[in-house]
Amino acid sequence: MRHKTFLWFFLPTGLAMLLFIAMPIVSVVTQSIFAPHPAVLLEVENCTPLIGCTTETTVDQEATAALRAEKPLGRFVGLDIYFNRGHLAIQEIGQIWAANETWGGFFTELGNLPFYRAMAFTLTFVAVVTPLTIVLGLVIALAVNSLHRQLKGLMIFFSLLPMIVTPLIGSLILFWMIDSRGVIGNALVYLAGDPDFSLKASTGLMWVALMVYGVWHAAPFAFVVFYAGLQTLPQDQIEAAQIDGATRWQQVKFVVVPHLMPLVTFVALIQLMDNFKVFEPIIGFSAQAHAQSLSTFIFYDLGGETRQLSSAAATSVMTIFGVAILLSPVLVRTWRDFKGAR
Amino acid sequence: MASRAQRMPTSLRIASSLFVLLWFILAAFPFLWTVWGSFKVELDFFSIADWTNALTGARTEAVYGSPFTTTGYEGAWIQEEFWRNVLNTGIVCFFVVTISLTIGTLGGYALSRSTYNYTFWLLITALIFRAMPPITLVSGYLLPFFEWNVWGILPTTIIVLVAINQPFTLWMLHSFFKNIPSELDESAKVDGCNQFQAFRRVIIPVMWPGVITTGLFSFLLAYNDFAVGAMLLSESNRTMVPAIAAFLGTTQTEGNVMFAVAAVVSATVPLFILVMFFQRQIVGGLTAGAVKG
Numbered sequence: 166m167r168h169k170t171f172l173w174f175f176l177p178t179g180l181a182m183l184l185f186i187a188m189p190i191v192s193v194v195t196q197s198i199f200a201p202h203p204a205v206l207l208e209v210e211n212c213t214p215l216i217g218c219t220t221e222t223t224v225d226q227e228a229t230a231a232l233r234a235e236k237p238l239g240r241f242v243g244l245d246i247y248f249n250r251g252h253l254a255i256q257e258i259g260q261i262w263a264a265n266e267t268w269g270g271f272f273t274e275l276g277n278l279p280f281y282r283a284m285a286f287t288l289t290f291v292a293v294v295t296p297l298t299i300v301l302g303l304v305i306a307l308a309v310n311s312l313h314r315q316l317k318g319l320m321i322f323f324s325l326l327p328m329i330v331t332p333l334i335g336s337l338i339l340f341w342m343i344d345s346r347g348v349i350g351n352a353l354v355y356l357a358g359d360p361d362f363s364l365k366a367s368t369g370l371m372w373v374a375l376m377v378y379g380v381w382h383a384a385p386f387a388f389v390v391f392y393a394g395l396q397t398l399p400q401d402q403i404e405a406a407q408i409d410g411a412t413r414w415q416q417v418k419f420v421v422v423p424h425l426m427p428l429v430t431f432v433a434l435i436q437l438m439d440n441f442k443v444f445e446p447i448i449g450f451s452a453q454a455h456a457q458s459l460s461t462f463i464f465y466d467l468g469g470e471t472r473q474l475s476s477a478a479a480t481s482v483m484t485i486f487g488v489a490i491l492l493s494p495v496l497v498r499t500w501r502d503f504k505g506a507r
Numbered sequence: 508m509a510s511r512a513q514r515m516p517t518s519l520r521i522a523s524s525l526f527v528l529l530w531f532i533l534a535a536f537p538f539l540w541t542v543w544g545s546f547k548v549e550l551d552f553f554s555i556a557d558w559t560n561a562l563t564g565a566r567t568e569a570v571y572g573s574p575f576t577t578t579g580y581e582g583a584w585i586q587e588e589f590w591r592n593v594l595n596t597g598i599v600c601f602f603v604v605t606i607s608l609t610i611g612t613l614g615g616y617a618l619s620r621s622t623y624n625y626t627f628w629l630l631i632t633a634l635i636f637r638a639m640p641p642i643t644l645v646s647g648y649l650l651p652f653f654e655w656n657v658w659g660i661l662p663t664t665i666i667v668l669v670a671i672n673q674p675f676t677l678w679m680l681h682s683f684f685k686n687i688p689s690e691l692d693e694s695a696k697v698d699g700c701n702q703f704q705a706f707r708r709v710i711i712p713v714m715w716p717g718v719i720t721t722g723l724f725s726f727l728l729a730y731n732d733f734a735v736g737a738m739l740l741s742e743s744n745r746t747m748v749p750a751i752a753a754f755l756g757t758t759q760t761e762g763n764v765m766f767a768v769a770a771v772v773s774a775t776v777p778l779f780i781l782v783m784f785f786q787r788q789i790v791g792g793l794t795a796g797a798v799k800g
Contacts, residue, residue, distance in 0.1 A: 175613070185670030
């Protein structure tokens with residue numbers, strides 16, 4: 166296809182992505198290095214007879230408005246926002262580093278800094294949910310594959326539900342059930358033998374609940390992909406393995422799993438991207454006191470009474486960097502494939 | 508049918524069946540439970556005294572004389588005017604799907620037929636865009652949108668969702684078009700068509716299965732969106748999902764959680780129907796990307 170024809174075909178979608186994805190990134194980067202103007206303050210001396218003189222500090226509305234109109238972006242602060250306490254907290258880390266002899270103490274105090282807490286949760290979520298999803302998906306696929314044909318369709322239908330349902334709605338449904346008055350919450354209270362037992366009270370349990378939701382939501386995707394892979398499983402290889410005396414476990418390990426390996430990579434890639442975005446479950450579980458992800462960190466900066474655009478922008482830029490780092494091995498691999506395929 | 512050697516031993520068969528049953532309960536039970544509970548009063552849905560109340564609806568019967576009540580639905584749909592949010596979601600989904608499929612098919616087709624290096628870079632850029640959390644972009648939208656006075660209205664959200672949707676649409680349609688042999692449109696070009704005529708007369712008639720599948724996923728993205736709608740829509744223009752989140756803020760203080768439960772069930776029904784009718788396409792779409800590995 167010639168360059169010119171390509172350009173015309175690609176123009177509408179390219180323009181949409183340029184204007185509403187690429188430009189916002191530029192806008193985010195710009196916002197992150199500017200801070201809003203502080204109000205211009207006026208000191209007025211009020212002298213009243215008999216009482217004496219008092220100095221009053223008032224906001225000079227006109228001067229503030231003029232300043233804001235002149236430079237709507239705010240004042241240039243460079244990388245200050247990135248390094249302040251709400252984000253990378255360079256200064257605080259230096260202090261913590263100096264004050265703590267052991268690694269344990271260092272990490273505990275590091276966990277009190279909001280940005281690092283959000284990052285810790287996001288990375289833990291990615292690291293725990295991704296492998297569990299793959300394993301659970303594979304086991305479900307193997308189990309469903311051995312079912313009777315008519316049951317298979319039914320199982321696929323119900324299996325798709327946790328994935329298709331809106332993440333926020335899915336997490337609300339689970340949240341209502343694990344509420345201490347809900348059915349699962351009730352059962353947990355009974356099992357724990359403590360009438361005041363509540364998932365919502367403990368950070369650790371809340372993390373577990375969020376990750377359980379993550380696996381519940383993502384397992385159907387892994388299941389469907391692996392199930393499709395199982396349909397193309399070469400029967401002769403299985404038979405050959407049986408003749409060689411392979412046990413059922415060995416057949417799975419040496420024939421089925423290697424056959425599904427490209428699919429495992431695919432699911433892992435998609436899951437890495439999606440789990441890094443973890444957002445809705447934290448909102449749905451109202452878990453912001455116990456767990457923040459990078460996305461909710463931005464969300465609460467933007468949503469508060471005072472929209473903290475600069476702070477949100479700085480976190481956004483760092484999140485985008487995180488995505489790029491996470492994807493870099495994939496990008497290198499895709500480039501090699503592309504080179505090889507031509 | 509499986510040969511005798513391939514037949515499972517009984518113990519494994521039982522274990523496997525039990526596991527499937529367990530997964531079935533995990534996947535389906537929360538939905539059935541919530542649908543059942545949405546017709547109860549709050550004291551039954553969240554029962555401190557006795558969990559079986561949620562099944563029998565003892566309190567509901569005490570209040571309304573029947574174990575089922577639709578007060579939650581009436582509260583949500585009539586009192587809280589949830590139908591407005593449903594309507595907004597309908598409008599947003601319709602336009603997002605139509606626009607993003609129109610421009611996505613053109614772009615995806617071009618990407619699949621061009622062999623230059625830049626197609627690779629465009630696809631990789633799209634992949635990075637796909638991996639970015641939408642909320643990171645939202646902080647970039649707010650300031651310009653306030654400035655231009657387009658914040659809070661549906662068209663803005665539609666365009667933003669179309670753009671966010673494009674990377675995925677392009678990847679999906681790119682791989683679908685790759686599977687349509689390029690000899691098809693090349694022979695049309697030999698017969699005197701230009702590229703666009705070849706696309707219109709030869710490719711469009713055979714592309715529908717891929718487009719329908721991609722459309723389903725575009726619909727799901729628009730329907731499930733929370734971050735963009737919550738941040739870019741004013742209160743009167745909210746779509747369903749941000750509205751439900753807002754419900755929780757206001758209704759919990761008023762003790763009307765059941766409104767939110769009813770709204771949640773109402774919002775799940777269309778998805779349920781979607782899976783019922785398009786199961787094959789959804790499964791096909793999920794695996795289509797994987798085929799190339």
